[in-house]
Amino acid sequence: MVAAQAGVSRATVSRVVNGSPTVTPEIVESVNRAIAELNYVPNRAARMLASRRTQVIALIVPESSAKIFADPFFAQLVQGVALHLADTEYMLNMLIESEANSGKTRRYLLGGNVDGALVVSHHTGDHSYAQLNGTLPVVYGGRPLVPEDNEPYFVDVDNRGGAAAATEHLIGTGRRRIATIAGPQDMPPGFDRLDGWRGVMRANGLDDSLVAQGDFTVASGAEAMRGLLEREPGIDAVFAANDQMAVGAYQALAESGRQVPGDVAVIGFDDNSFAETASPALTTVSQPAVGMGQAMAELLVQIIEGRPHQDHLVLPTTLVRRASA
Amino acid sequence: MVAAQAGVSRATVSRVVNGSPTVTPEIVESVNRAIAELNYVPNRAARMLASRRTQVIALIVPESSAKIFADPFFAQLVQGVALHLADTEYMLNMLIESEANSGKTRRYLLGGNVDGALVVSHHTGDHSYAQLNGTLPVVYGGRPLVPEDNEPYFVDVDNRGGAAAATEHLIGTGRRRIATIAGPQDMPPGFDRLDGWRGVMRANGLDDSLVAQGDFTVASGAEAMRGLLEREPGIDAVFAANDQMAVGAYQALAESGRQVPGDVAVIGFDDNSFAETASPALTTVSQPAVGMGQAMAELLVQIIEGRPHQDHLVLPTTLVRRASA
DNA sequence: ATGAAAGCGCTAACAA
């Protein structure tokens, strides 16, 4: 180690580099000077090997979700993770999990190649990596679909609260025949958003039977809306579990000659580009995607470093008022 | 190395693991069996340290572009990179370059922590990392803004060809007063798309002066279209350098009471969600974002491994016909 | 508070 030319031993240089408190200030300074002069950069591999710490965090994307890169929510989440990690000494390692390499990924994770893992299971609620828990710290994005014995760490957005806020807003503006286009019930966001709507409807003594289910696509939203209108022509508002389905509802509403928000108020969820470009601009529930990524990364680092931390976080959502409700 | 309990030396195990051809088949088999039984996973750090190869590829995102995660093009590009790398032994390392860590990133790259780097400079054409070339293999996404001495490796999409195809389509459908809403001319895509339009206009003896410039936002597209209409009310078609600006043009056209595509045909570029959800659905030029990511990753790996390769690739774009032209 | 010395787990000459 050339930096030892600062007149001290390699061990001392190592101490300085790692911020050991047991080094004389003067020595610290001269070592730092030598480091600067020699433009020294510690070798990561050697450090890992000797310390048995990798300073690497894995971001696991289930293959089925590889396409969700196209999902702005996911993209922002990754951005949040990267942003938080940029301030730390950790590196991000993206693993796309595919059938071909499922065992490979698991072995990689358990092979001591990373200090912890982040799993994005937003859509499926699949926490199959839970088995890693106990062996390797893992933080999930999105709550597990079903509560598990070994409560995994996770960060989620307040889907229920967001849906409730949207529904309350609708009621607050005088709507009474409020329908909802729900998402798949085997996905936590789909389930929670329906649950939030239902809770508020009941609390206000309103009919909570106007439920149609879609699969988060525009087409399914249109389809669901048509069915809803057929069942109850008097609908004066609809809460869709995501923006795409809300846009689909727009289409069905237009077909039936109804105006938004004049005849029917519409609120979506996600606040993605569909909401902004829809006409009229869609009132929707915004979720802190970047913040979720940051929170996940932060939580994982806290766990890895044995610092105090929550076991899970639920981030607040906000209603974004535009023209549709 | 426990696997040596297969009755051979550590060196032989290493050879088997690394697929050396100089090992007796029988031994290979027994070693593999031992590996399986002992559930052995080679330690990455040790391997890196000894071989001086990291099997890690950095993906550098200039901070100013961190937000471009929201850009579907970028998201798909990352997906492509990850998909290609999933089939190799390389890991992906995302580095978000910020002012705070600019030197840090550079040192990290030069500190032997990665085998190569991918730089996404799509929007700016900034190839400031070119200096890394020669030290570390670097492949850029998007051509450099100005040709450089040490021609860097890059993968680009055929912006000029896409623009030309769009313009030809317009001419082919009988349009003659064709305007264009160009992007910033200090960004390669902005420049090349204008250039493609101009080339075809001239080749067909048409007026190539109907140019207005925007900054790739919806608002700038509307603004540009208004100006164009003022200069030449007889415009019967417009090619916008991206979909957002095309949507902006829709707005200006609607304000002036013109129909799309009846009075004015419109073609965009990118084929993102704006194109699909616009009404009427926007005819646009689609670029292979995922393919670009894959190509970048493939090229970099070829360079790293000293295999034969191109110095740069330009991927074809395709015209996606929808309702606006 | 600092140095000496022993590895971390693997690869890569060099021998055999």
Added chain:
DNA sequence: TTGTTAGCGCTTTCAT
């Protein structure tokens, strides 16, 4: 074809 022998560059007891 296989084994031997050195390290790769750093951290970390253990002395001092």
